[in-house]
Amino acid sequence: MKIIEVRGLSKNFGNIKAVDNVSFDVEEGECFGLLGPNGAGKTTTLKILATVLNPDSGSAKICGYSILENKDEVRANLGMVFEEMSLDIQLTGRDNLDFHACMYHMPREERKRRIAEVLKMVALEDKADVPVKDYSGGMQRRLEIARSMLTNPRVLLLDEPTVGLDVQTRRFMWDHVRDMNHKQGVTVLLATHYIEEAEYLCDRMAIMNQGRIVAIGTPSELKDSVGKSVVSLTISGNSSGEFTRMLSGLPWVENVQQKDGQIEIGLKRENINLAEIADLAQKSGLTITSIKLHKPSLEDVFFQYAGIPVEEE
Amino acid sequence: MNVLEVEGLTKIFGDFTAVDHISFTVPEGEIFGFLGPNGAGKSTTIKMLTTILNPTSGEARVCGYDIVRERDEVRRNIGIVFQDPSTDRFLTGRENLRYHAVMYHLSPKEIEERIDEVLDLLELRGREDTPINDCSTGIQRRFEVARGFLTHPRLLFLDEPTIGLDMQARKRLWSYIDKLRKEEITILLTTHYIEEADYLCDRVGIIDHGKIVAIDTPQNLKHVAGSEVVRVEVANGQGTKFADALRAVDWITAIEYDGHEMRLSVVGGERRIPEVLAVASQTGTPITSVELVRPSLEDAFLYYTGKTIREEEGSMQDLMRTRMRKRR
C-alpha cells in the first residue's frame, strides 16, 4: 500500500523555486530517503508533508488523507523530527513528552506507560526530570526521536536527524531508526545530505537538487544508472595479447583496455563470474597479481545527479 | 621542529578530571586530527591550547611559547576557526577579514595585500563584497577559514570545520584545507566526521575519558582495528565446496558464509584476491563479486572508544548550537 503519495508539489519563496513539481510514492514499511545538498528543497518538502507549510500547487496524501483538506488526520498519523530543535528547553524531558502526548489526546494511563517506554527506548530514563536546557545536543536529539514515536505514528518524517552528533550517538540513532522501521513497521521518510546515512538506512531514495527530484530508485538501481562496473587487473607474464582477445570474446564483456600492464574490463551487466577471468588467465599461462571490481558508489551517484554546483549561492 | 608540545596537560573541574595527563607533539607542517566522543576532553584541551582556559597541571608549548606564561606570544602564533559561525553576518567578507587583521596589528598595506592573497587561495574572489548573511554556508565557512590563517599563524585550530555542510561543500573545503599545506602551516583539526580526518590528517590522536588512547597515522590505526576481509559473493549458494577448499589455505584466518556472501579474514591484502579466484576456478565456483574490505578509520575510532553513548551535561553553548543548526 502506498502510504505517502506526492503529486506535483511546488513551493516558491519569492523568486526561488524551493520545491519544483516533486512527485514520489512511499510504500508502507519502507525507509525512503530524500538525499541532496543543502538548499535542494528536502526540508521544505518535509514541512509541506507535515502540514507546517502550504504548497503553492500540487497535492500529497499520507495514509490516504490529503495534506490540504485533512490536516488533522495527517498530523495524527505523523511523527516528525525537525532539523532545528523543537523542544521547550525550560521544561523537563518528561514534561515535553507529556505535553506532546496531551496534544495527541492520549489518555492518562496510556500516556504514563508510553512515556516510560519511549524514555527507556532512547536510554533517557535517568535524565527524564532534568530540564532540557541541561541536555547535550545528542540527548536533545534522542528526546526528539522518542517524542516522535510516542503516539505510535505510522509515518515518521526525519529531517537531518544526525547533524552535529558524535559517532556514538549517530550510530545509536541509525540503529534506532532502523529498528523502528524493521521491527515496528514504521514507514520512514528521511531527509539527509549525509550519503552514508542514506545508504545505511534507506530502501529507496530520491536525489534532489534545486527543488527537483533528479533520480529515484533503490541504491543499486541508482548505482547501475550512473555507469557499469569495471574490473581492473594487473598480470605478470609476457604477451597478454591472446588473453585480452579471449576476454573480449566473453559474452558479458563490453570492452577491454590495456595500459601500463593494467587491464580494464568494462562490463555489460552486474552478475558475472569473476572466476572465469582467473580461468582464462591460467589457460594463457598468466598470473593475476591483483584484481579489483569497481562498482559505482552512492557517492558517485550523488555527484553525478546533484553535481558540484558551479557557483555556490 | 615541533610546533606543538604537550606534556602531562591536566584540567580538573571540581571532582571531574576533564583532561588527564595528556602528552603529544605535533611537528611543523603536519595536519593533526584530534578525535573523541562528546565530553572526551577534546574541547577542553583545545581551550587550554588556545589560552582560553588555564591547565590545572602540566604544560604545553606552542612554537616554543608556554601557553600560560607567554600567552600573548602563543596567541600571536595561532589562528582559530571556531565550530560556531563567528563572522559578523551584516558585514561583508572583506570587512570581516579587515577587522580581524586590524586586531592583529597588520599595517594597512599588508592587510590589503594579504586579504587579496587569501581571497585567491580560497577562491573567494567576487564574493568579498557581499554581506556574509547573503552567502551560502559553504562560502561563509570558507571566509572563516580564510580569516583563521589571514595573519600567518604557524598553528591553525580547525574545530569541526565542515559541520552542517553538505557533501559538495565539504569536499570543496577539504581541497582548500589541503591547499593550506603550501602555506607551511600546522593544523590541529577536530571533527566528528571520521572520514574527514582520514582524508585530511597525517596523524590522528584519539582521546577518550580525558586520556589519549591512541595516536598514529590513519593507516596504522586501521590495522589495529581489525584484519582485512575479502568479501566474495557466490552465485546461487554453490559455495560449500569452495569454503571447504579455502579452509586449507594458511593465510585465511576466518571464514564466514551465509549462503550468499562469504567473508574471509586474510593476511596479505589485495594480492590475495587473485589467489581466492584461483581457488574458485579450481572448484568451479561462480563468483559474481569480490572485493577487499579494509577497516575504516571509524572502525578504529569505535575500537578505541567503544559504542556507548556519552552522557555529558549540556551547556549553554550546546543549546545555542542546536538553535543555530538551521542557520548553518
Place this chain on the structure above:
Amino acid sequence: MENATVSRGSRVSRLIDPLPIYIMWLREMKRMFRVKARLISNLLMPVLFLAFLGLPLSMVSMNGSEMFGLPPGVDFLDFLAPGIIGMTILFSSLMGGASVVWDKEFGFLKEVMVAPVSRFSILLGRQAGAMTISIGQALIILLIATLMGVNLQNSPVVLLSIVFMVLTSATFMGLGLILATKLGEMEGFMAILSLFQMPLFFMSVALFPLDLMPKWLGYIICLNPFTYGVDGMRGALVGISTFPLLLDLGVIFAWAAVLAGLGTHFFSTMEAD
C-alpha cells in the same frame, strides 16, 4: 505493529479541545515558575512605580489635590494604583503575544503546529496561560497596593475590575498576537513591541487624569483602548472614573473583540516555518 493504540487517526480535532488546551496552559504555568527571575522582575517595576511615584506624589496631593485635577479628598495613590495594575496587564499581555514569536524562533511552535489540534484550541490554551499569569500578577500588585494604603471601594462593584482586567488583557494579547504573526524575527519584534507599549501606557489616563493633559493629547488618549481598560478598573476599584463605567465596558469589549478576533484569524492562517 505490535503496540498500535487507539489514540490516532480516527480522531478529528474539535474547535475546543480540552486536554490540549489544558496542557498548553500548564506549560505556560511551568515556564513561569521555572524562571524565577522573570517572576520577580515582572513584579518589581510596578512596585517601584507605586513606591517612588505614588507615595511621594500622594504626600504632595494631600496638601492640595486639586493640582492633580483630582476630586477633592482623593489620594493620588488611590488614583495611581489602578493605572499601575493596568500597566502590568498591558505589558504582560503584549508579551503574551510575543511568546508565540519566542516559540517560532526556537522551533517549538512547529511541535505545536503539527499536532492534530485546532489552531483555535492551541491559541485558547496559550492565551489562557498568558492571561492567568497576567491577571495573577495584577492581583498580586493589587494586594501590595492595598498593603501600601490604597483604599478600595467597599462594594461588590470591585469585582467588576476582574472583568476589565480580562478584557484589557484580551485586547493587548490580540495586538501582541497580530504583531507576532506579522513580523518574523525576534529582534524586529522587540523593537516594535516597545514602540507600541510605551505610548500606549503614557498616552492614557493610567498616570494622570485626563483634565491635566493638553487638549490635543486628550483626543489621542480617548482613542487609546488602554484608557478605557484603566478607567474601568479605576472606577470599579476605587470609584473614580473619567467616563461612565458602562461606556468603558462597551469600548474595551469592542476593542477586545476586534483585536483578539483579528489575532486569531492571523494565527489560524499563518505558516509555522
